[in-house]
Amino acid sequence: xxxxxxxxxxxxxxxxxxxxxxxxxxxxxxxxxxxxxxxxxxxxxxxxxxxxxxxxxxxxxxxxxxxxxxxxxxxxxxxxxxxxxxxxxxxxxxxxxxxxxxxxxxxxxxxxxxxxxxxxxxxxxxxxxxxxxxxxxxxxxxxxxxxxxxxxxxxxxxxxxxxxxxxxxxxxxxxxxxxxxxxxxxxxxxxxxxxxxxxxxxxxxxxxxxxxxxxxxxxxxxxxxxxxxxxxxxxxxxxxxxxxxxxxxxxxxxxxxxxxxxxxxxxxxxxxxxxxxxxxxxxxxxxxxxxxxxxxxxxxxxxxxxxxxxxxxxxxxxxxxxxxxxxxxxxxxxxx
Amino acid sequence: xxxxxxxxxxxxxxxxxxxxxxxxxxxxxxxxxxxxxxxxxxxxxxxxxxxxxxxxxxxxxxxxxxxxxxxxxxxxxxxxxxxxxxxxxxxxxxxxxxxxxxxxxxxxxxxxxxxxxxxxxxxxxxxxxxxxxxxxxxxxxxxxxxxxxxxxxxxxxxxxxxxxxxxxxxxxxxxxxxxxxxxxxxxxxxxxxxxxxxxxxxxxxxxxxxxxxxxxxxxxxxxxxxxxxxxxxxxxxxxxxxxxxxxxxxxxxxxxxxxxxxxxxxxxxxxxxxxxxxxxxxxxxxxxxxxxxxxxxxxxxxxxxxxxxxxxxxxxxxxxxxxxxxxxxxxxxxxxxxxxxxxxxxxxxxxxxxxxxxxxxxxxxxxxxxxxxxxxxxxxxxxxxxxxxxxxxxxxxxxxxxxxxxxxxxxxxxxxxxxxxxxxxxxxxxxxxxxxxxxxxxxxxxxxxxxxxxxxxxxxxxxxxxxxxxxxxxxxxxxxxxxxxxxxxxxxxxxxxxxxxxxxxxxxxxxxxxxxxxxxxxxxxxxxxxxxxxxxxxxxxxxxxxxxxxxxxxxxxxxxxxxxxx
Numbered sequence: 011x012x013x014x015x016x017x018x019x020x021x022x023x024x025x026x027x028x029x030x031x032x033x034x035x036x037x038x039x040x041x042x043x044x045x046x047x048x049x050x051x052x053x054x055x056x057x058x059x060x061x062x063x064x065x066x067x068x069x070x071x072x073x074x075x076x077x078x079x080x081x082x083x084x085x086x087x088x089x090x091x092x093x094x095x096x097x098x099x100x101x102x103x104x105x106x107x108x109x110x111x112x113x114x115x116x117x118x119x120x121x122x123x124x125x126x127x128x129x130x131x132x133x134x135x136x137x138x139x140x141x142x143x144x145x146x147x148x149x150x151x152x153x154x155x156x157x158x159x160x161x162x163x164x165x166x167x168x169x170x171x172x173x174x175x176x177x178x179x180x181x182x183x184x185x186x187x188x189x190x191x192x193x194x195x196x197x198x199x200x201x202x203x204x205x206x207x208x209x210x211x212x213x214x215x216x217x218x219x220x221x222x223x224x225x226x227x228x229x230x231x232x233x234x235x236x237x238x239x240x241x242x243x244x245x246x247x248x249x250x251x252x253x254x255x256x257x258x259x260x261x262x263x264x265x266x267x268x269x270x271x272x273x274x275x276x277x278x279x280x281x282x283x284x285x286x287x288x289x290x291x292x293x294x295x296x297x298x299x300x301x302x303x304x305x306x307x308x309x310x311x312x313x314x315x316x317x318x319x320x321x322x323x324x325x326x327x328x329x330x331x332x333x334x335x336x337x338x339x340x341x342x343x344x345x346x
Numbered sequence: 347x348x349x350x351x352x353x354x355x356x357x358x359x360x361x362x363x364x365x366x367x368x369x370x371x372x373x374x375x376x377x378x379x380x381x382x383x384x385x386x387x388x389x390x391x392x393x394x395x396x397x398x399x400x401x402x403x404x405x406x407x408x409x410x411x412x413x414x415x416x417x418x419x420x421x422x423x424x425x426x427x428x429x430x431x432x433x434x435x436x437x438x439x440x441x442x443x444x445x446x447x448x449x450x451x452x453x454x455x456x457x458x459x460x461x462x463x464x465x466x467x468x469x470x471x472x473x474x475x476x477x478x479x480x481x482x483x484x485x486x487x488x489x490x491x492x493x494x495x496x497x498x499x500x501x502x503x504x505x506x507x508x509x510x511x512x513x514x515x516x517x518x519x520x521x522x523x524x525x526x527x528x529x530x531x532x533x534x535x536x537x538x539x540x541x542x543x544x545x546x547x548x549x550x551x552x553x554x555x556x557x558x559x560x561x562x563x564x565x566x567x568x569x570x571x572x573x574x575x576x577x578x579x580x581x582x583x584x585x586x587x588x589x590x591x592x593x594x595x596x597x598x599x600x601x602x603x604x605x606x607x608x609x610x611x612x613x614x615x616x617x618x619x620x621x622x623x624x625x626x627x628x629x630x631x632x633x634x635x636x637x638x639x640x641x642x643x644x645x646x647x648x649x650x651x652x653x654x655x656x657x658x659x660x661x662x663x664x665x666x667x668x669x670x671x672x673x674x675x676x677x678x679x680x681x682x683x684x685x686x687x688x689x690x691x692x693x694x695x696x697x698x699x700x701x702x703x704x705x706x707x708x709x710x711x712x713x714x715x716x717x718x719x720x721x722x723x724x725x726x727x728x729x730x731x732x733x734x735x736x737x738x739x740x741x742x743x744x745x746x747x748x749x750x751x752x753x754x755x756x757x758x759x760x761x762x763x764x765x766x767x768x769x770x771x772x773x774x775x776x777x778x779x780x781x782x783x784x785x786x787x788x789x790x791x792x793x794x795x796x797x798x799x800x801x802x803x804x805x806x807x808x809x810x811x812x813x814x815x816x817x818x819x820x821x822x823x824x825x826x827x828x829x830x831x832x833x834x835x836x837x838x839x840x841x842x843x844x845x846x847x848x849x850x851x852x853x854x855x856x857x858x859x860x861x862x863x864x865x866x867x868x869x870x871x872x873x874x875x876x877x878x879x880x881x882x883x884x885x886x887x888x889x890x891x892x893x894x895x896x897x898x899x900x901x902x903x904x905x906x907x908x909x910x911x912x
Contacts, residue, residue, distance in 0.1 A: 011860075140403055146598070148598060154598055161596070162593065168665050169665075170664075200728045201730065202728050202729040202731065203664070203747070204736075204739060204744070205668060206743075220729065223731045227736050230735055230736045230739035230740075237665060267664070267668075267669070268668060269670065270658050270671055270675045271655045271656045271658045271667065272655060272662070272667040273666040273667070274666065275665050324727055324729050324730075325729065336657065338664050339665070340666070341658075343651075343666065344590060344651045344654065344655030346646050
């Protein structure tokens, strides 16, 4: 990489960091328990809006993995989720009524909290509908992974977004508070992912899955990106550039091997397609606060109204991480 | 003389685990000398010493700073060994272990094992010429260059100094009598051998030499033991596996059964929080047999892990494996076949091929209007869509996915000049691809169609140009696929022989003669059609010399069944 490009990226990173510092004013504290954070703790960062119904299972899932502290940004929820979070013993909550889009889809707020509280910690940045799966997650806690990454001098760990969906129309099985969403949305597309290299940031650009197959088959270029780097040993100089798809400095995006081998990687099981989406899609399509003027939600809305079944006979039913490993969606790398 | 094993522990983190293990060893009657890395803070160290103060059989040796790959570790080992030999005169064997080692079998089994093999030193010791495990490309050179800079902290200086020494052809002299050997750091030596090494009159020379060797802890004792030992078993009693970067693999709770069945005496390295492993192996000693250590299964698991990390799965492209061109270890995951022209010439080629070979036969996967999957289903294995826009968005991924998704089943598909051509190079360069071409067969649908001749002529010229370019790719020096090209004229002369060759290549095991032929379209008048094209100035050269008259074989063939019996 030439000096000039390296300088440009550095400038860009500093821009995002400055922006994050500026945007911190939009956040106000609801519950601050960050003094409980110990030096070796694993932290989880999350932005959400009206996701109350998902929270109990979400917290339980990540507590079981071994996350020590949760840091939430609540973007103007009205469903009581904020109050629920504020009561939890291991959760810190900030709220904001500012625009989701204006904060680069929440990334400015998260970048600020990462800078302020994430420095020196292993940090996991996920959405409330994403469930992190990594090799041996059924027998080894998250700390086993982060210790191994530390020992291997690896600073970032990739986990591709895997869209899960139910069999039959999305609204047919209602999701109840506390349920495991993977019991409803337990199917996925195993092998229709399109990959290309993004030379600017060094990351892979992955699109595909059920969303590309059903909602974006006529405009594959706009299909959502699925590459994510959610687990990073954070340094206050780092910055997420676009959602958790890519970071700066760009070395953190090199989570893939280019010489034939496989690096270790995980999966984010994305349980967006529950009956709760129908209401959300209507709201978000109106709010237009999501990527590309909520084009995605508009597509869902037209797709969901006529009771589309995302399932097809080639869909795979989720069993465990080993299945995902065999299918080639994630890899153990040299972790054994 | 009864065997009495003394343990030296090199500790730098997870002191509470080290305490647990030290207690276990003392409880089983082994004296322990502990060396704690000087990088551990004074307060922590004092607490650790205090926690073990109730055990008279535990000693602490003088602390050295132990950085990976430096002399400190050897110095620490030397001093602890000297202390062990001096303070515990009953000790007959000294076992070097680390703080993250875990004994897997009761100590009396180790004693029995050593007693049955008297005067034997268990230390992995191999000449550098014969071992491939070195990391960083330094094998013999680690003994002949100087390494004053830390590899971990000053990598650039380290590398620069190495290349400087290489350039000026600097070579250190290896002390007389020494033959460099290296091997696992973890050994078990007899008192005789160890004391001979420590009390050698030339020790000053040797120490001065090894001080500047790279990673001396892997070669100091391994080399010197060759001077004194009467019997060397060149293997370590500690189960310790290394990955491709030279760092040890770590054991977790889910390795419990593997470790148990390995019958090794000590394992390294154990994850600090592997509570269950510590609980089980430091708990009541299980009654095991007197068997030899047998880490074969663990070896295989870790060897596979290294293989996955360095070579990966062929034909897999995913978030953490995206090889550069030429580094794929196999562009695709299995063999597949591309048929060009066959479906133009035969009416029922696809079902016939599926029936004959048992393979999965698709139509034109790169057809401009849709990906024609088998049975024209809208979605295929792995959720691949037949949408042409999705496919064309990344045609390479589409093809690789298709082959990966159907591992274990051979895929065949049709291709021709009417299809999207962007995939040509990928097909030609893939050694797994088998490409069989009947060149010029695109003329058959034109011949059968009901269009104006002027349009036909134009279309024929277009298709011929495309196919000609495609054939150039297949004939280029970069093409690695198994390629077979017949002109249509050649093929039509003896179609069954050609088909037999193709089918044999796809399913070699069957080895039987074809009994059923696909139905060829009626070519009566085709020769004249070609002649008409020629007359209009459009020479269909890819078809070959097709006879104008008499009209070829199909008419006669329909009457009888040739090649049915020999």
